Amino acid sequence: MNFIVSILFSFFAVIVLVLIPWIGVGALNLRVLFGIIVPYAAMATFLVGIVVKVIGWARSPSPFRIPTTAGQQWSLPWIKHSRLDNPKGTGGVVVRMIFEVLTFRSLFRNTRLEYRGVEGGPRVDYEWEKWLWLAALVFHYSFFVIFLRHFRLFVQQVPGFVQILNSLDGFMQMGVLPIPGLNIPEVYLTDMLLMLALTYLFVRRIYIPQIRYLSLPADYFPLFLLLSLGFTGILMRYFFRVDITAVKELAVGLFKFHPKSPEGIGVIFYIHLFMISILIAYFPFSKLVHFAGIFLSPTRNLSNNSRMKRHINPWNYPVKYHTYEEYEDDFREKMIEAGLPVDKQPVTPAETGEKE
Amino acid sequence: MADTTPKPEELSKINHTPPLMKGWMDTPVDIKKGIACYGAKGKDLAAVGFPNARDWDPLEEDWKLPENWQDIVHEGFKDRLGKFRSLKLFMDICVRCGACADKCHFFIGSGDPKNMPVMRAELIRSVYRKKFTTGGKLLGKLAGARDLTEDVLKEWWYYLYQCTECRRCSLFCPYGIDTAEVTMMGRELTNLLGLNTGWISAPVANCNRTGNHLGIQPHAFKDMLEFFVDEIEEVSGIKVEPSFNRKGAEILFITPSGDVFADPGTYTCMGYLMLFHYLQSMGLDITWSTYASEGGNFGYFTSHEMAKRLNAKMYAEAKRLGVKWILGGECGHMWRVLNQYMDTWNGPADFLEEPVSPITGTKFENAKSTKMVHIMEFTADLIKNNKLKLDPSRNDHHRVTFHDSCNTARGMGILEEPRYVINSVCNNFYEMPPETIREQTFCCGSGAGLNAGEDMELRMRGGLPRANAVKHVHEKHDVNMLACICAIDRAVLPTLMEYWVPEVGVTGVHELVGNALVFEGENERTTDLRGEPLAGMEDAENV
Numbered sequence: 001m002n003f004i005v006s007i008l009f010s011f012f013a014v015i016v017l018v019l020i021p022w023i024g025v026g027a028l029n030l031r032v033l034f035g036i037i038v039p040y041a042a043m044a045t046f047l048v049g050i051v052v053k054v055i056g057w058a059r060s061p062s063p064f065r066i067p068t069t070a071g072q073q074w075s076l077p078w079i080k081h082s083r084l085d086n087p088k089g090t091g092g093v094v095v096r097m098i099f100e101v102l103t104f105r106s107l108f109r110n111t112r113l114e115y116r117g118v119e120g121g122p123r124v125d126y127e128w129e130k131w132l133w134l135a136a137l138v139f140h141y142s143f144f145v146i147f148l149r150h151f152r153l154f155v156q157q158v159p160g161f162v163q164i165l166n167s168l169d170g171f172m173q174m175g176v177l178p179i180p181g182l183n184i185p186e187v188y189l190t191d192m193l194l195m196l197a198l199t200y201l202f203v204r205r206i207y208i209p210q211i212r213y214l215s216l217p218a219d220y221f222p223l224f225l226l227l228s229l230g231f232t233g234i235l236m237r238y239f240f241r242v243d244i245t246a247v248k249e250l251a252v253g254l255f256k257f258h259p260k261s262p263e264g265i266g267v268i269f270y271i272h273l274f275m276i277s278i279l280i281a282y283f284p285f286s287k288l289v290h291f292a293g294i295f296l297s298p299t300r301n302l303s304n305n306s307r308m309k310r311h312i313n314p315w316n317y318p319v320k321y322h323t324y325e326e327y328e329d330d331f332r333e334k335m336i337e338a339g340l341p342v343d344k345q346p347v348t349p350a351e352t353g354e355k356e
Numbered sequence: 357m358a359d360t361t362p363k364p365e366e367l368s369k370i371n372h373t374p375p376l377m378k379g380w381m382d383t384p385v386d387i388k389k390g391i392a393c394y395g396a397k398g399k400d401l402a403a404v405g406f407p408n409a410r411d412w413d414p415l416e417e418d419w420k421l422p423e424n425w426q427d428i429v430h431e432g433f434k435d436r437l438g439k440f441r442s443l444k445l446f447m448d449i450c451v452r453c454g455a456c457a458d459k460c461h462f463f464i465g466s467g468d469p470k471n472m473p474v475m476r477a478e479l480i481r482s483v484y485r486k487k488f489t490t491g492g493k494l495l496g497k498l499a500g501a502r503d504l505t506e507d508v509l510k511e512w513w514y515y516l517y518q519c520t521e522c523r524r525c526s527l528f529c530p531y532g533i534d535t536a537e538v539t540m541m542g543r544e545l546t547n548l549l550g551l552n553t554g555w556i557s558a559p560v561a562n563c564n565r566t567g568n569h570l571g572i573q574p575h576a577f578k579d580m581l582e583f584f585v586d587e588i589e590e591v592s593g594i595k596v597e598p599s600f601n602r603k604g605a606e607i608l609f610i611t612p613s614g615d616v617f618a619d620p621g622t623y624t625c626m627g628y629l630m631l632f633h634y635l636q637s638m639g640l641d642i643t644w645s646t647y648a649s650e651g652g653n654f655g656y657f658t659s660h661e662m663a664k665r666l667n668a669k670m671y672a673e674a675k676r677l678g679v680k681w682i683l684g685g686e687c688g689h690m691w692r693v694l695n696q697y698m699d700t701w702n703g704p705a706d707f708l709e710e711p712v713s714p715i716t717g718t719k720f721e722n723a724k725s726t727k728m729v730h731i732m733e734f735t736a737d738l739i740k741n742n743k744l745k746l747d748p749s750r751n752d753h754h755r756v757t758f759h760d761s762c763n764t765a766r767g768m769g770i771l772e773e774p775r776y777v778i779n780s781v782c783n784n785f786y787e788m789p790p791e792t793i794r795e796q797t798f799c800c801g802s803g804a805g806l807n808a809g810e811d812m813e814l815r816m817r818g819g820l821p822r823a824n825a826v827k828h829v830h831e832k833h834d835v836n837m838l839a840c841i842c843a844i845d846r847a848v849l850p851t852l853m854e855y856w857v858p859e860v861g862v863t864g865v866h867e868l869v870g871n872a873l874v875f876e877g878e879n880e881r882t883t884d885l886r887g888e889p890l891a892g893m894e895d896a897e898n899v
Contacts, residue, residue: 001379001497009498053448060441065696066767068526068534070795073769075722075733078740079776085795086769088722100530106455107530111791113458115372121856122368124464124824126791132455136530211454213374213469214478216500219452285491290531293449298442299532304695304769307726311700315439319661321668322564324676327647330565331574338575340646341601343676 003212010220014228021274026267034270035250036259042277049284050292057296063313065306068299087303100300107133132204139197142190143226145169146233149188153244153251185237195230198223218287225279232272242266360390361812364855368820372458374469381482381502385511387414390813391466393517393553393806401550403561404662408550414513419506425549426504430487432548437488442537447484449531450474456525456535461798462518465817473525473535476515480542483508513551516542518814520806521657521689522762522799539804544659552658555808559654563666567649568613574646580616581644584626588870591887593879596633598644601677605643606714608674611685611731612652612843615864621846623885624686624864630873631735631744631866638743639714642683648673651690652843657805664701667693670728671702681711681727683734686864688761688842689803691730695768699726716741732773732841735869739780745874750881751782752891754837756868757829758787759822759849760797761842771795774841774865781872786833792825802848815848816855823856830857838862 024030071082087093099105112129115122148165152158170186202223205215236242246262247269253260283289295301328335328342335342361367375383392414401409412420422428437444456473458464463471470476478500485492485501492501502508521536546552559569566573572580581598589595599605611628615621632642648669655662674682684694699705708727711720718737720729738744758778764770771794778785792798801818829835838849838860849862871884882893 001381002377003379004377005379057441057445057448060438060444062441063439064700066442066534066537068523068532068766069769070527070766071769072771073722075720075770075773076718076737076740079736079772082769100532104530106528106532107453109528109796110455111459113372113464115370115464117368121364121827122370122820122824124821126789132453136453208454209373209376210457210469210472211452212376213380214452214454214457214472214474216452217498218500285489287449287451290449290451293445294531296441296445297449297532298445299526299534299537305722306696306699307694307723307728308721310703310725313700316700319665319668321665321672324647324669324672327565327567334573334575335646338578340574340578341603 003206003215006215006217007206007220010217010224013217013221014224017225017275017278018228018232018271021270022267025270031261031263031265031270034274035261035265036254038277039254039273040259042281045281046283049281050289053284053289054292054296057293061314062298062302063315065302065304065311066298067302067304069304073304088305088308089303093301093303097295097301101294104133104136106300107136131200135197135200135204138193139201142194142197145190146188146194149190153248154255156252187238191230191234191237195227195234198227198230202227222279222282222286222288225275225282229272229275229279232268232275236266236268236272240266240268242269361816364816367813367816370465370467370817372463372467380470380475380478381497384507385514387510387514388813389415389810391518391811392514392814393555393808393811396550396552396554396557398550400554400557400561401552404564404665406550406552406557406658406662407548410550412550414510419510419551421506421509421549425509428548429504429509429545432545433484433487436541436544440537440541442534443541446477446533446538447481447488450477450481450533451531452478453530455528455530456533459525459528460535461520461522461524461801461821462814462818465801465820466518466814468518470511470515471518473519476519476535477533477538479508479512479515480538509546509549509551512542513546516546517553517806518818520762520799520801520803520818522803523766524762524796524798527766527795540656540660543657547658553805553808556654556657556805559805560658560662560666563650563652563654567645567647567669568616569650569652569654570613570617572613572617572649577613577616577646577649580622581625581629584622584629587885588626588630591883591885592630592875592881593877594630594633594875596629597636598629598632599642600644600646602643603677605677606641606680607643608648608670608677608679608682609642609644609685610648610651610670610682612687612690613650614652614843614847615685616649618847620850620862620867620886621843621864623867623870624846626885627864627866627868627870628685628731630870630875634744634873634875635715635738641714643677643679645673645677651685651687653690653693654805656689656693660697663693663697667698668702670698671705671708674705674727675707680709681723681729682708683729683731685731686841686843686866688763688844690763690843691770692763692767694726694728698728713737715743730768730770730773732770732777732865735866736773736776739777744869746781746869746872747874748781748783748872750871750884750890751868752784753884753888754782754863754868755784755786755833755835756782756837756839756863757785757826757833757835758793758865759800759826759838759840759845760793760795761840761845762797762799762803764841765795765797769795770841774839777865778839778868781868784833786829786835788825788829792821798822798825800842800845800848800852802852803844807844807848812851816852819848819852820856822849823852826853826860827857830860836860839865839868841865 071085074081074088111126114125526534562571615625655666
């Protein structure tokens, strides 16, 4: 399977997913199915799936302390210890994990190989490369902010922090938009950043030959899914306005477990809702579980103190090893001859033993 | 070096662009001479009770697999998923961002796309998906899943034995996915089928019986050290007196046996001997062991269990001799094992005491549970406390750079100690570029059991990034000596240097210490431990 097949498969999978609610609501008016049943089913799948997954991981122990040490160990008092990159206790691990989860610190180390065949042999260089880190960071934070902004639809009384977030996100436009006369509301910065980051992450998968080679349909599919989600969201906000009061009625109903299926919401909304449902249901069964997995990663969440503090392996079992007695039995005469001390003298006098 | 190994000009034509239209699942493995090691010998596998022991040759079509080999792998895989969270997690959470792709020395040196760490893991993951996930069972290739066929098994084997478990990829992975873990589990599975390599299984069998990887018997081990005693006397006029298997000594010393049997590790070994002799009058009471005469652990390249069996000898010997604690020599994966596994496997070492330096009184609190101290910690502490009289000018004929071993850098973090010691015993020290040292250090290309002769092309390829960084400081600062604290490094880097940077030699750090150490009543030194003239002594008589 080559990359074109992978991309086409993922792309058409997403197209089909878009068509389902389009036909389902647009032609068949299955509002209850797509507005209530599917979202609930998706939420349930997500919750159960993630819990099962995490428990599954947690049931396998971490038999050994195997942190990747990325700095100086704690040893002699006059040697500066790298607390963050080579933690010796829980405190350091917590800080290391916080940096890992919130700033993608390991990815920040990224470099790019530059291999040049020059006069007098090859030259291997490592160039600056922070774009992947930046795009990943921008994508995740934009997604997070957009998720928080949606709270204005989920709860009756819009929380204060959501209002602040809304105005900050919109304020950043500094008056460039709305464009007078087009009737476009203020543009959210995070909408643009999200789409930009996703586009970058997609383009780099096809543009960089190595990444193109290693990408699977499972890498393109979530990207297309997220792009479709962002695209339908943007369409809805800026171009095909939907009845926001009705949307809120539906959303609040879902969250209060008193689901309602108001009339008059445009089909574009149901597509958007379906895509997010697919996304969250897809989470536990895909690479997207990395968001939970990172917390359990033994090369990051363990401290490098196994010489100081004994780490227990719950399935440790005794093994048979070659004992000193067996060793001495094997070599006793030779050892005596070489003047090495032995625990047991030969039973028969040494002179009857094998001579070299 | 094998005659068939391509010349550097030939080998450095590397294409890092994978095929455009042909996906990796459709590209069957092509096992190449010069890249693959020989297969294991049945007698070596049988010697330690490994299953399916038989002679086999990876270059032949028929690998003589047991009939139920698929079941064996399936069961073995399932068993390990239940025992190791690392494996289970790393099978699930990779997003294939590709940050690791160009971090692997084997990919840099070979351009083989399946040497990208993510690909190496995908070879295993694809089978995991097919066997253990619903999506993989239903969607097959579309979900990145495939059956474990004989071709796939051969592909596993080929690439699992092109990884040195150096963990450089894990440093850059946003989730800390460690290919070393994947490789170790993969190798355990191949080991269940008797598919190990000759150069791993023979040393394992040897270490098990004789205590060291070359199978040197106790009397010969002692002979070698006594030979060094004479050499040291010739250079310095000082007669050192090592003791062996001595009960009641305070400290047991264990170093990789490579230091005893192969240049230039032997000079490092002389360095240890001199240091111990120097400290003897100050209260050092130390013994060598012929039974636990291997610090390195070739078992670690086969299975956790075999590694544990070999490692068990250290505590057993310490207990038998009644020592207080153990001092460990310069070695890479030996220290990964001692630091991250030993206590868990074979502890608690409650028959030992918390290590205290008998010379300085320093408590090595970081080793209070394993009771095993790295000689670099020990020596750095001595120098810091002014216990050693050193003449760094005796290393003036060297312009030194330092290669952090992958295991001690990323599986321990002993970065400053060796640098402090080097700077105390040499006047000319230059660092390689930051992307190639410390936690980002590049592997020698021959670790994890790949330091055989028949895979020389692979080794020269894998060592290219390291060699290239050495070349950089060689051209910029005239560096002519590459220092390291790993026995495999000392065994393989000379070949690598000869191939890529012929003017650079290789040394252990304690060889430099031995050169610089000023004894009372010693002869005026005109040569270093290798018998090469010191700077300014080129015309001295007895050179």
